[in-house]
Amino acid sequence: MKVAVIGCTHAGTAAIVNTAKLYPDAEITVYERNDNISFLSCGIALYVGGMVEDPQGLFYSSPQQLAELGVNTKMRHEVVSVDTDAKTLQARNLETGEVFGDTFDKLIVTTGSWPIVPKFEGSELDNIVLSKNFNHSNTIIEKAQQANHIVVVGAGYIGVELVEAFQLNGKQVTLIDAEDRILSKYLDPEYTDKIEQSLREHGIELALGQKVTRFEGENGKVTKVITDKGTYAADLVIMCIGFRPNTDLLKGQVDMLGNGAIVVDEYMRTSKSDVYAAGDSCAVFYNPTSKHAYIPLATNAVRMGTLVARNLVAPTVKYMGTQGTSGIKIYEDNIAGTGLTETAAKDAGLDAEAVLITDNYRPEFMPTHEPVMLKVVYEKNTRRILGAQIMSKVDLTQSINTISVCIQNSMKMEELAFVDFFFQPHYNKPWNFLNSAGLGALPEVPQRETAHV
Known part of the structure; x- marks a missing residue:
């Protein structure tokens, strides 16, 4: 069995390692256009902030490790075309420029995503950079050393983590986003209000509800970010607006969402026989809405990549879908979310309600609570x-x-209220706070006894 893999970050690495172990006779060839593989991009802010001193810890595989599994890894090679019917591809060696062909029995597409980069006036100025891969992170660290005013555009997870890292390193920081709230895809206002207050208390300037219109500079380097509502000094600009699936290779050949995310079934199969896909290049089945959605997360990627290998020869293990579960630490606050926010649920047309509780997580007689x-x-x-x-x-x-x-299991609020959680004063109360949320939304009790026949 001849297997070709395009892309080798989270999903690709998981698919390759498991394919090599499950099918020792398979001939596996990996095409990766970068000079490194398996970079944990979720660690960029930690690396930039100096918390991670050895960047090698942000990699969990290497071409050498794959070679030990018998995998032929072609680094700095970009696949330029794929014919899924003929089962052929064309690849370019980025070092030499040589273009050559290859064939496959099975194709695994793990091409990931790429930052959205609008064409603003002045975008060609120096010191306007992206934040996605290892090379980007090194560029950010190098340029930040000489910068005093840093502007981050995009208030998602990466943007918020970066402004915190820059502020802790003594920089003057501005965070710009077109939305009125930070982290609006992940959290409701009760949470984002508190986080925004914390960021401001640490001296970070928030320019929310503002759209960047252009950049201005001197001597070829950026000096200002101009929005529809203000002007902000900038020695360095980090663009973190969002990501799009990197799937141009398969356009018109497999089913995709409107944004280009490849649609796969529960066995990671695309609409084309013997073509599989996983990770940020794909749409995933989102359990809260029972629809396919684009949710680029490393956790989704490694699960999907592992399942590709399991299902490469025959359907074996189904993907259970995702809740888009994620977490973030901002200064002293530990924050996490899963599924739909109340805002997102209503935007999706669901008749949603919510219970909000604030309670001490363990008994008040404990030293801290x-x-x-x-x-x-x-x-x-x-x-x-x-x-x-x-x-x-x-x-x-x-x-x-x-x-x-x-x-995942379609549980109801009353089930959450009475599900079995342990009690120990070091950790919680007799009613765990998860139980308490369920208790806050119990169904109404009938006022008259129903006659039994």
């Missing part, structure tokens, strides 16, 4: 749990993984 804020979103009629968010100075984020399982 920090408060936890938990919000659980549910569908009004079915009472099915749709999502949850949590925030506390104590790390209670693993509780969101529990809610993720609840959503």
Whole structure:
């Protein structure tokens, strides 16, 4: 069996390693256009902020490790075309320029995503950089050393983590986003209001509800970011607006969403026989809405990549879908979320309600008993749990993984109220705060006894 793999980050590495182990006789060839593989991009802010001193810790595989598994890894090689019917591809050696062909029995597409880069006036100025891969992170570190005013465009996870890292390193930082709130895809206002307050208290300037219109500079280097509402000094600009699936190679050959994300079934198969896909290049089945959605997360990628290998010869293990579970630490606040926010649920046309509780996570007689804020979103009629968010100075984020399982299994609020959790004063109260959220949304009790026949 001849297997070709395009791209080797999270999904690609998982697919390659498992394919090599499961099918020792397979001939596996990997095409990767970068000079490194398996970079944990979620660690960029930690690396930039100096918390991660040895960047090699951000890699969990290498061409040498893959070679030990018998994999032929072609680094700095870009696949320029694919014919899924003829099962052929054309690749270019980026070092020599040589273009050559190859064939495959099975194709695994793990081409990932790439940052969205609008064509603003002045975008060609120096010191305007992206934040996606290892080379980007090294560029950011190098340029940040000489910068005093740093502007980050995009208030998603990466943008928020970067402004914190820059502020801790003594920089003057501005965070710009077109939305009125930071992290608006992940959290409801009850949470983002508190996080925004924390960022401002640490001296970070928030320019929210503003769209960048152009960049201005001197001597070829950026000096100002201009929005529709203001002007901001900048020695360095980091673009973190979002990501798009990197799937041009297969356009017109397999089914995709409108944004280009490849649609796969529960066995990671595309609409074309013997062509599989995984990771940020794909749409995933989103359990809260029962629809395919684009949710680029490393966790989704490694699961999907592993399943590609398991299902490469025959359907074996199904993908259970995702809740888009994620977490972030901002200064002293530990924050996590899963499924739909209340805002997103209503935007999706669901009749949603929510329970918001703030309680001390363990008994008040304990020496410390920090408060936890938990919000659980549910569908009004079915009472099915749709999502949850949590925030506390104590790390209670693993509780969101529990809610993720609840959503996965279509549990209702009353089931969450009475599910079995242990009690021990070091850790929680007799009613765990997850139980308490469920108790806050119990169904009404009938006022008259129903006659039994």
